[in-house]
Amino acid sequence: MRFNQLMARLDRLRRSIITRLLLLAITVVMLGFLGRLTVLRSILMADIGTLSAAHQTSIAEYAARDVEDKIRLRLDLLNGLAAAIPSRALAQPQRLDAWLNEHHAIQPFFSAGLQLVGEHGAVLAATKGSETLSAPAANDWFAGVKDTQATYIGKPFRLPDGSDAALTMAVPVYDDAGTITAILAGTSAINAPNFLHLLAEKKVGETGDFLLVDPRDRVFITAGKPDLVLKPVPPPGLNSLHDMAMGGFRGTGITTNVSGVEELAAIASVPTPGWFLVARTPTAEALRPVDHIVDLVIRGSIVVSIVVFSILLVMLPRLFRPLTRAARQLHLMATGEQEIRALPIDHADEVGEVAKGFNFLLGVLREKESALRQSEARMTHLAHHDMLTGLPNRAMFEDRLDQVLNRVQRQSGSFALLYIDLDGFKPINDKSGHAVGDAMLCHVAQRLQDCVRKSDTVARIGGDEFVILLNDLEEPLTGAVLVAEQCRNAASQPLHHAGQSFSIGLSIGIACYPAHGRSAGALLRHADQAMYRMKKMQKEDCLE
Known part of the structure; x- marks a missing residue:
């Protein structure tokens, strides 16, 4: 019985996700001895790329559904109006104009107006604002309805005043015998507030955008970049993913656009008009977390932590019409x-x-x-942040330093930098072990944080090097010297670890803005040089 229970437990462990993740982590670490950085980067590129692709697909499908709903809403409205047109009123233009304007005012989904066109192209009735549109017979939607005997969405065009792109939808009007007697057309500015304006305004991530493409007419209907609107799509051969999309492909892929920028693109269909929508983001932005992690591995020279992303495919529930x-x-x-x-x-x-x-x-x-x-x-x-102490790392410190520089240059303020190096850290780390060294770094980090205000920044920028950014000092040098003395006193408190007591000193260099420099590089160099002079003076005092 015990044997069976043991085998069952081993089988559960074998099938456990935790066991599989542990085995994967061990495998990656083993491969790391041969090419840790390369393997880490490739794994993260694959996982984050998949995650970004899934996220971008969700965005594209959601936006495509929104476009589909807005197209269907307008077509349903046109069909409803066409069915409601009084057949006797077709011979009474004034009555038709009033009827059409009244319904357009109630449901103003066609910002450029409605037109009721006879079978030979003559305008029977029109709403206010549609007078400047070109003659119906010169538009593809007129011929499209007559040829197909059904609803037709015309080719996007520029409004006569050049203010915006527009789109015309047309539906046939039948008499009691089922014969087409007229065509009802509605025109809307593409960037109208209740139409497709969000596709031009919204961003995908920080710098990405949307493209809405009409493969039938081979034009961009709308785009995040205004200069692409109503422009022809790229000719075949320039963009392989675009060529696949024109051929019916829907999904995600990485491609290089005509500007030479590599992009992650997700493509989703808009079924009713036969369009497709593209949500695109530069791969440099989508895969930016990979570069951050690799930078941490290189700078810190620490054990690589493998974070496994479990990506689950989000299953959309199927709609069962009978229910x-x-x-x-x-x-x-x-x-x-x-x-x-x-x-x-x-x-x-x-x-x-x-x-x-x-x-x-x-x-x-x-x-x-x-x-x-x-x-x-x-x-x-x-x-x-630094993984050991939890303090801001060099990248975050440099960002905050740039922010403070920009602020004081606008407001004529001042601040100070303290560049700190630990005296005697290497002997402690070498003789007592890395565990004691790590404990000492955390001990010093906490003591430094206790000596500054919440508005100040304490960061670890190297192995045993720290910096402190002191904001808004009326007397920067006096204040910095006072804080430096407090830091020395606080750090001199011994660390008790594993029954032993360890003490350490600090060498601190000070740089004040604007006395010692007006740029981040100049201030850091001055503080670093001052710290080394202080360390040299302390060594000479010890020798004496």
Whole structure:
């Protein structure tokens, strides 16, 4: 019995995710002896690339669904208006104009106006604001409706005043016998507040943007860069991923745009008009966390910590049309008209089983979203803080120093830098071991933090080197000398570790703005040189 229990436990450990992650970590560490930096970079590039691709796909699909909903809304409105046009009113232009303007005022989804066009191209009625549009017979939507006998979305064009790009949708108007007697067309500015303006305004990440492409007419409908709007798409051969998208590919990929910038792009379909939407971000931005982690490994020369990202494919619930109530709620959630929440379970039947499955999936997605946010927070912290002491690292210190320089240059303020090196640290680290050395670094870090204000910055920029940035000092040199003395006194307090007592001293160099420099480099050099002069003087005093 005990043997069976032991075997069952071993089998659970073998199948455990934790066991697999541990085995993966051991494998990566072993490979690290041969090429640690290369292996680490390749793994992180793959994992973060996959995560970025999944995130970007979600953004593209959400934006594409929003565009699809807005197109469908306008087409449904046009079809509803076409069906409601009184057949007798077709011969009464004034009555038609009033009727059309009245309905357009109630539902103003076509910012450039509505037109009712006869079968030969004559304008039967039009709303205010549509007079400047070109003759219907000269537009592709007029011929498109007549050729297809169905709804047609025209080619995007520039409004006559040149202010914005616009799009015309047209639907046939039937008489009682089912014959097309007229065409109802609605034109809207693409960047109208209730249409596609968000695609031009919103960013993907920090510098990425959206592209909305019409493969039929081979033009960009709208884009984050205004100079691309209504421009022809690149000719075949310039961008392989774009060529695949024009051929029907939907998904993610890495490509180089016509400007020579490598991008991570996600492509999603807008089914009704046959368009596709591209969410793109420079790979340098998407993979920026990799560079931060590699920098930490190089500077610190510490044991490489492998963070394994578990990426789960988010499964979208399929809409089951026969299940009317559940499908309706899911559609409202997808369009944002209703918050995402658990479906009610009224009965233990097939609908109840679908609701249970969706509710379970919703709980899993929320858990995974929370875990992803925590992981991103940890990655952000690691990129800007020293792993041993928790203090800001060199990158974060330099950023804060630049911020202070910019502020004092605008406001004519002053501040001081303290460059600190530990005296006697190497003998402690070599003789008593790295554990004692690490404890001493943490001990000094805490003592330094106790000596400054919350608005000041204490950072570790090297093995046993620290810097302190003292903000808003009326007398920078006097204040810096006082803080330096407090730091020496605080750091001189012995560290008690494993039954032993260890003491250490500090060599501190001071640089004040603007007396010792007006740039970050000049101030750091002055403080560093002052610290070495102080260390030299202390050595000479000891020899005497």
